[in-house]
Amino acid sequence: MKSKTVFVTGGTGFLGSYLLRYLVKNGYRNIRALKRKTSSMALVEEVKNQIDWIDGDLLDVGSLETAMYGVQQVYHSGAIVSFDKKEVKKMLRTNIEGTANIVNIALDFGIEKMVHISSIAALGRTKEQNIIDENTPWQRNNANSNYAISKYLSEQEVWRGIAEGLPAAILNPAVIIGSGFWNNGTGQMFNQVWQGLRFYPTGGSGFVDVRDVAIMAIKLMESDQLRERFIVNNKNLSYRDFFTEVAKKLNKKPPDIKVTATMRGLAWRLDWLRAVLTGRPNLITKETANLVSNSFFYDNKKSMQVFDYNYIPFQKTMRDISSQFLDSQKLGKQYNIL
Numbered sequence: 638m639k640s641k642t643v644f645v646t647g648g649t650g651f652l653g654s655y656l657l658r659y660l661v662k663n664g665y666r667n668i669r670a671l672k673r674k675t676s677s678m679a680l681v682e683e684v685k686n687q688i689d690w691i692d693g694d695l696l697d698v699g700s701l702e703t704a705m706y707g708v709q710q711v712y713h714s715g716a717i718v719s720f721d722k723k724e725v726k727k728m729l730r731t732n733i734e735g736t737a738n739i740v741n742i743a744l745d746f747g748i749e750k751m752v753h754i755s756s757i758a759a760l761g762r763t764k765e766q767n768i769i770d771e772n773t774p775w776q777r778n779n780a781n782s783n784y785a786i787s788k789y790l791s792e793q794e795v796w797r798g799i800a801e802g803l804p805a806a807i808l809n810p811a812v813i814i815g816s817g818f819w820n821n822g823t824g825q826m827f828n829q830v831w832q833g834l835r836f837y838p839t840g841g842s843g844f845v846d847v848r849d850v851a852i853m854a855i856k857l858m859e860s861d862q863l864r865e866r867f868i869v870n871n872k873n874l875s876y877r878d879f880f881t882e883v884a885k886k887l888n889k890k891p892p893d894i895k896v897t898a899t900m901r902g903l904a905w906r907l908d909w910l911r912a913v914l915t916g917r918p919n920l921i922t923k924e925t926a927n928l929v930s931n932s933f934f935y936d937n938k939k940s941m942q943v944f945d946y947n948y949i950p951f952q953k954t955m956r957d958i959s960s961q962f963l964d965s966q967k968l969g970k971q972y973n974i975l
Contacts, residue, residue, distance in 0.1 A: 638859060641749070642667040644708040646695065646739065647715030648688065651817040651824075652754065652810075654680035654974070655851040656712060661687050663855060671695070671704055671715065679972055680817060695735025698742070705742050710858055713739050714754040716791070718784060718822070725783045732787040733794065740798035743805075751805040752858045753795045754850070757843060757868065758785035760809060762933050770936040771809070771866050780931055792866075799864050806862050810850045811843030811870035811935055814954065816961040816973040824972075827962045830883045830892075837877040837892040838929035843870035843937075844879060846954040848975060856944050871948040873934035886959030896930075 643660060647653035648670030660668055661684045669689045672678075678685050693700020695715055705711065713736065717728040736753070743751050761773040762780050775789055792807060799805050812823060819828045853869050874882075881891040940946060961973040 639664045640667065641665075641709040642669065642707055643710045643712065644668075644705055645670045645712045645714065646735075647713075648672060648690075649676040649678060649681055650715070651680070651815070651822050652813060652847055652850055653714045654817075655815065655847050656714060656854055657681055657688060658684050658974075659848075659851045659855060669704055669708065671700070680974060683974075695731055695738060698738055701738055701742050705739075705746055705748070708746070709749040711739065711743055711748055711751040712754065712854055712858065713751060714854075716788070720782060720784060728784065729787045729790075733790045736791040737794040740794050740803060740805075744798060744801055744803050749804060750858060750863070751795075751798075751803060752854050753792070753805060753807045754854060755792050755795075755807050755809050755866070756785075756788045757809050757811050757870070757933070757935055758782065759788040759792045760868075760935075762931075764931065766933075768934050768936050769868075771868055771939055780933075804863050806857055806864065807866040808850065808854055808857060809866055809868045811845045811868070813847050813850055814844055814958060815847030816958055816975045817847075818972045819962065819965060820971060824962075826880070827883055827887070827958060830880055830889055831887055831962065831966070833889065834880060834884075834892045836894045836896050837880055838896050839876075839932075840929045841873065841875035841878075841932040841934065843868075843873050843933075843935040844951070845869055845871045846949045849948050853940060853944065853946065856946065860944070862943065867940045867943065868935050868937055869940055870935040870937040871954070872951045875932065876929055882955055883959065886955050887963065 643665055645653055645656055645668065648657050649672045657668065657670060668687065669691055671691050671693050673694060674692050691700060691704040693704060715735065716732045717724065719728050760769050761775040762769060763776055763778065766773065795805055795807060814823045817824050849871060850869050857867065877892065884891040957975055961975065965973045
């Protein structure tokens with residue numbers, strides 16, 4: 638199996654970089670990955686010479702056909718994650734049409750198997766549900782961000798491909814945490830606590846180590862599981878508890894002021910004004926302000942039972958990330974890798 642040609646989208650990104658490193662570590666040698674000409678190679682520096690890089694884009698069918706020709710296995714982890722209204726159209730098109738392109742080419746080329754890395758955001762969520770599992774049906778409601786909609790519709794393209802004969806399966810990771818760039822993605826949460834985060838949102842979610850997601854993606858690919866989805870989640874926590882845990886590991890004061898509905902409304906409006914006046918990106922949007930006020934927790938039993946897998950202990954994850962964050966601060970580095 639490890640002699641087969643593997644193709645990875647989103648390879649220079651946070652999750653994709655870990656997936657590439659684990660593929661190399663596990664003995665795969667025929668690995669292709671898609672990147673933009675402007676992509677930073679910082680997170681894949683140690684393995685970049687062991688990857689056959691294809692310059693292209695999820696919306697560029699020609700580059701995808703070049704990349705996927707002769708490939709047996711596809712990991713589709715490339716996507717735009719944004720809660721900025723200015724990027725909604727771009728995100729929806731890239732995530733949905735990009736996935737459709739991957740699915741169509743995989744069908745045309747007779748790909749042996751595809752693993753689509755989706756998100757818990759693509760699962761059905763209502764405030765009345767205590768725990769969400771793989772069978773929770775999607776519901777249209779205000780709890781769904783534009784990102785969630787894009788991931789749900791992306792998944793629909795994969796299910797459409799499965800109906801047309803594509804051998805595929807889906808992962809739905811919780812909030813993925815790990816060392817990466819500290820100024821974007823979930824790395825920002827450690828940076829915010831380091832700088833002195835005083836406020837905590839009232840909601841909660843599931844959290845999972847990026848290494849668990851990469852390992853699980855490979856396990857799913859190497860298994861005989863098809864036409865299934867798996868929630869990849871380690872621990873359900875309130876955001877207050879999560880940020881408190883980060884603060885403990887970084888020797889900082891935990892946030893102690895609850896963000897009320899009035900404060901949420903004021904925060905995103907003030908940040909919108911700041912972005913307009915400075916021309917810099919929004920740090921807080923209406924979507925993110927509302928999103929972190931909701932609590933949605935996720936059941937990981939299926940992933941543990943089917944793959945006989947034990948997740949990396951949450952305390953180890955937090956120690957590892959925090960230690961690397963502190964090392965980065967000492968060295969003046971903008972990123973690190975677990």
